[in-house]
Amino acid sequence: MLNTPCTAGRRRFLIALFAALCACGGAWAQASSTDPLPSWNDGAAKQAIVDFVGRVTRAGGPDFVPPAERIATFDNDGTLWAEQPTYFQLAFALDRVKALAPQHPEWKETEPFKAVIEGDLKALAPSGEKGLLAIVAATHAGMTTDEFATLVADWLATARHPRFDRPYTDLAYQPMLELLAYLRANGFKAFIVSGGGIEFMRVFAERVYGIPPEQVVGSSGVVKFQMTADGKPVLTKEAKVEFVDDGPGKPVGINRFIGRRPILAVGNSDGDLQMLQWTVAGEGERLGLIVHHDDAEREYAYDRASSIGRLDKALDEAANWGWTVISMRRDWARIFPSSP
């Protein structure tokens, strides 16, 4: 039977099928080996992430976590985007002071406004927290929530980072964008939990990070519901701090807004210490990650001595609590989406 035309046809068919299977298998092998974190260099940090996600998503495995409980929390400044030479929200506030100065001639002689208008940030320091609150009050209050969101959107569309000469929203970290996408693809829900202003971050978090407003937790000022003279309801922002979502405030913010303990937390400063502790102290598989800014060439190098994003106590505690420290210099092949 071997040499009948039918058998020859059958052989050709089997060869073709085999070739198709090989091609298919090749493509399949390629698909399953596509690196979801291409901007992460191979190393302990990347391995810790991939191992953790593998363990908590393996159905039937001992560390399996149902999708509803796959909560991840990310600090924002210095974790999802840069924070030097100063917090970007502070850069926004300083630009607002300058824009508003013509309507406030008295600011020319009043600190902290005088220092801001004259561009003398060193002269700002003696004003301390009180000065900072005065700037926040002058730039973040006395308007509706919608008006504030428009001001932020307009600023983000025009302002440029002093060193990188790009819009601030271009300075999200490419490895973190990949990590967020990888977590989403694995059934996680990622939240921002930041000391930054909640209404500031919500303007760009969805577009830049894919994190919707309802997954943004942050510091806030008092907001009041009011009716305008023509019967239109508005929410107005008042010059009074309501909640500081930093340090011990982060687990409190997580409890209030999310109501579940995260299984993964990512931070970069001492302001994230308690969030990391709260996260990994939960039962079952947990992962704590700290971004260490040690790359002066491609970004910035700072830790224990920095007034912005100081990383001191949390770095000391990392070994005790089993957190993985990410070296920006060694672990990240690329820093920003626009980097080579």
Next chain:
Amino acid sequence: MLNTPCTAGRRRFLIALFAALCACGGAWAQASSTDPLPSWNDGAAKQAIVDFVGRVTRAGGPDFVPPAERIATFDNDGTLWAEQPTYFQLAFALDRVKALAPQHPEWKETEPFKAVIEGDLKALAPSGEKGLLAIVAATHAGMTTDEFATLVADWLATARHPRFDRPYTDLAYQPMLELLAYLRANGFKAFIVSGGGIEFMRVFAERVYGIPPEQVVGSSGVVKFQMTADGKPVLTKEAKVEFVDDGPGKPVGINRFIGRRPILAVGNSDGDLQMLQWTVAGEGERLGLIVHHDDAEREYAYDRASSIGRLDKALDEAANWGWTVISMRRDWARIFPSSP
């Protein structure tokens, strides 16, 4: 050609195909005509809901709303579950006072505790808001958030409603469970926005309503982050009100927790007035719904004169703002999942 075997075979094939298509079409027609709201009687309320959902989900239509913006907010007490003869959370607090009484012999002589222990709710009234706060402080504070959640879960598992003699969680409204499922199936994200305690509701909201903890907005007390003597982080509940998510507090809570304006809001009392106003004042297609408790036979009948769930001003405003009033008696074919 008509009578060749081949053609006969072809005819049989076409007849079979036609029969299959008919069967298929029948099933398809049946599937598409399956009522997603079977516990809602036909009428203006049901029609308003179905029309609204149809309009905002019709791709390419003038009223289309992208899924990310399909935010719906529901009051809880009297809207998602019953609230008579008293708020269920208050019933929990009163039961807790009785359970704790042996550890507080002084309560026998101190109001408001004396009245609670003696089961004399009328004697509670003179204590007013101050008395209520004392009860909340004694039953909702001085423990960790985890301990509180366990107390609530234990109570829900054992306590029974005085009239219906069922667990309180059986007294969710069947038409609302259907509405929540219908909205979910149409890409909506539903939030609870309630004057009730956020940590109380989160214990059962996911199981009973399918609403996860991170979609529950409510009133809260101050919570503090602390380290135990053996280095374990805990969150402790303090006897201090932090946020009242009621009346004008509801749009504030929506802004703080959700960060987007809902396109659909559902309430049943004057405590929902500002949430309804804030919702429908947004641009584009909006829907406001008010549950009117007018069914003394199957549930309760109360509105303008009730101290629990008073519906007075919001009922007057319904016509001005274009809200749809749901008559529990006429619009709901079934009240509870266990009802006939």
